Amino acid sequence: MSLQTLGANEIPSCHGGLENLDVEYDYKLDDIEGDLPSDIRGTFFRNGPGRQRIGDEQYGHWFDGDGMLCAFTFDEGKAHFRNRYVRTPKYIEETAAQKILYRGFGTQLPGGLPKNFLKMPANPANTNTIYHGGHLLALNEGGKPWALKPGSLETIGEFTYDGELDASMVFSAHGKVHTKTGDYINFGAGVSGFGLKGPKPCINMYRISPEGKLFKKGQIPMETFPFCHDFALSDQYAIFYLGSIVFGNMLPFILGTKTISDQVMFDESIPMQIVVVDLETLTEVKRFETDPGAIIHFGNAFEEGDEIIIDGMFQDNFEANDTLQDVFNPDGRFGGGWYMRYHLNMATGVLRVEQVSDTESEFPTFNTALAGSRNNVTYTACSVDNGCNSFFNGISRVTFDGDATVVALPPGYYGSEPLFVPSTNAKKEDDGYLMEVVYNGFEHKSELQIYRADDINDQVCSLKLKHHVPHQFHGFYSPEVFAI
Numbered sequence: 001m002s003l004q005t006l007g008a009n010e011i012p013s014c015h016g017g018l019e020n021l022d023v024e025y026d027y028k029l030d031d032i033e034g035d036l037p038s039d040i041r042g043t044f045f046r047n048g049p050g051r052q053r054i055g056d057e058q059y060g061h062w063f064d065g066d067g068m069l070c071a072f073t074f075d076e077g078k079a080h081f082r083n084r085y086v087r088t089p090k091y092i093e094e095t096a097a098q099k100i101l102y103r104g105f106g107t108q109l110p111g112g113l114p115k116n117f118l119k120m121p122a123n124p125a126n127t128n129t130i131y132h133g134g135h136l137l138a139l140n141e142g143g144k145p146w147a148l149k150p151g152s153l154e155t156i157g158e159f160t161y162d163g164e165l166d167a168s169m170v171f172s173a174h175g176k177v178h179t180k181t182g183d184y185i186n187f188g189a190g191v192s193g194f195g196l197k198g199p200k201p202c203i204n205m206y207r208i209s210p211e212g213k214l215f216k217k218g219q220i221p222m223e224t225f226p227f228c229h230d231f232a233l234s235d236q237y238a239i240f241y242l243g244s245i246v247f248g249n250m251l252p253f254i255l256g257t258k259t260i261s262d263q264v265m266f267d268e269s270i271p272m273q274i275v276v277v278d279l280e281t282l283t284e285v286k287r288f289e290t291d292p293g294a295i296i297h298f299g300n301a302f303e304e305g306d307e308i309i310i311d312g313m314f315q316d317n318f319e320a321n322d323t324l325q326d327v328f329n330p331d332g333r334f335g336g337g338w339y340m341r342y343h344l345n346m347a348t349g350v351l352r353v354e355q356v357s358d359t360e361s362e363f364p365t366f367n368t369a370l371a372g373s374r375n376n377v378t379y380t381a382c383s384v385d386n387g388c389n390s391f392f393n394g395i396s397r398v399t400f401d402g403d404a405t406v407v408a409l410p411p412g413y414y415g416s417e418p419l420f421v422p423s424t425n426a427k428k429e430d431d432g433y434l435m436e437v438v439y440n441g442f443e444h445k446s447e448l449q450i451y452r453a454d455d456i457n458d459q460v461c462s463l464k465l466k467h468h469v470p471h472q473f474h475g476f477y478s479p480e481v482f483a484i
């Protein structure tokens with residue numbers, strides 16, 4: 001996109017928000033519209049691909065851009081911004097060479113089959129972040145966590161929990177903290193052994209203590225390699241949705257002629273399987289089946305009587321993947337899903353589904369202090385029709401009963417995953433703020449917008465950055481302020 005070519009009445013597209021941010025910044029946020037609340041103290045971390053181009057080349061998928069963490073720090077009514085790339089081998093070597101040197105989820109090495117034969121995708125550490133057990137981690141489901149210093153965001157290195165994650169084990173970007181124990185529970189697609197038909201697929205599960213020790217592992221056998229990006233966590237259970245997005249024939253990927261992304265497909269003949277895993281035994285205890293579809297991201301889950309109640313964003317296609325393979329294509333559309341609620345009766349085996357909100361939504365978040373127990377409020381990134389809807393351009397606050405407040409951004413502004421931040425004196429669920437990084441396409445700059453969590457029509461302030469932040473995936477809020 002060229003901002004210079006925009007006419008006076010043209011609305012900029014979302015694509016400028018995918019251009020590289022190659023500079024690493026560190027500065028006080030003093031350009032503030034509105035009043036920064038004094039009852040915010042902590043650090044809002046975000047992760048996402050900071051660049052989609054290297055030299056003259058473009059990555060073959062949004063998921064292959066290099067992970068760049070941002071930290072917005074709040075203390076004593078002041079705010080500070082810092083961004084740093086994760087120093088993976090891919091980042092370091094490609095930065096030096098200014099060309100693509102690693103295969104990705106949807107990126108081939110230039111040079112065809114001979115260059116890609118038997119090459120595995122690199123881990124760009126670009127999807128999510130967590131601070132738990134004293135460790136700040138950058139996460140991508142295709143590899144291991146990368147540890148960073150939470151104050152400076154300086155990369156420490158690949159992280160294995162003292163070798164507990166062995167060479168074969170990957171670690172998803174959507175681990176969750178179990179409220180009652182403080183344990184961090186995560187998973188990764190894996191192999192439990194080899195049989196007559198070849199590798200035996202499984203879901204590896206990991207349970208990490210509040211002190212940061214990986215103390216329990218389990219393997220849930222699968223019939224095929226699961227396409228699981230996220231899972232739901234209640235008090236007693238981890239719940240995995242094996243949906244209609246599946247891996248097709250992976251031989252062309254192994255041989256080097258196709259990417260993994262090329263071979264992932266939506267097969268509408270495959271119903272969703274819902275696998276319920278007991279958190280103590282780390283074994284499958286029940287399985288449900290429902291209509292074809294897929295859940296990419298989950299909201300909260302909790303148990304009530306015999307039921308597990310699970311919020312998730314339902315997709316009935318995977319067309320978005322085509323857009324993600326060419327993020328600068330002006331015709332591409334970044335679609336959302338539909339906010340659904342699943343009631344799984346563990347006694348009768350009956351499953352019931354209801355739609356919670358009719359606004360196209362993704363990236364559900366909530367006050368994680370209520371993870372695993374009934375919450376009343378979920379926030380989402382929305383796609384609304386404001387005449388310029390090629391990316392998330394709104395946020396919603398949805399109550400448990402489905403009462404939705406939707407706030408649309410002005411045309412030319414593009415949003416991201418909104419995250420709840422409790423105020424320092426919070427007493428109830430939505431005492432606090434909703435933070436959202438917004439890309440202003442007119443100025444090619446981003447800002448951190450802060451809304452009242454109990455009334456998102458009330459935007460409290462906007463912290464203006466000196467530059468843009470490429471559209472990101474996920475974030476995490478810690479009430480700690482970290483020393484550099």
Ligand SMILES: [Fe+2]
Pocket residue numbers: 127173174229230297473474
């Ligand atoms: Fe995600």
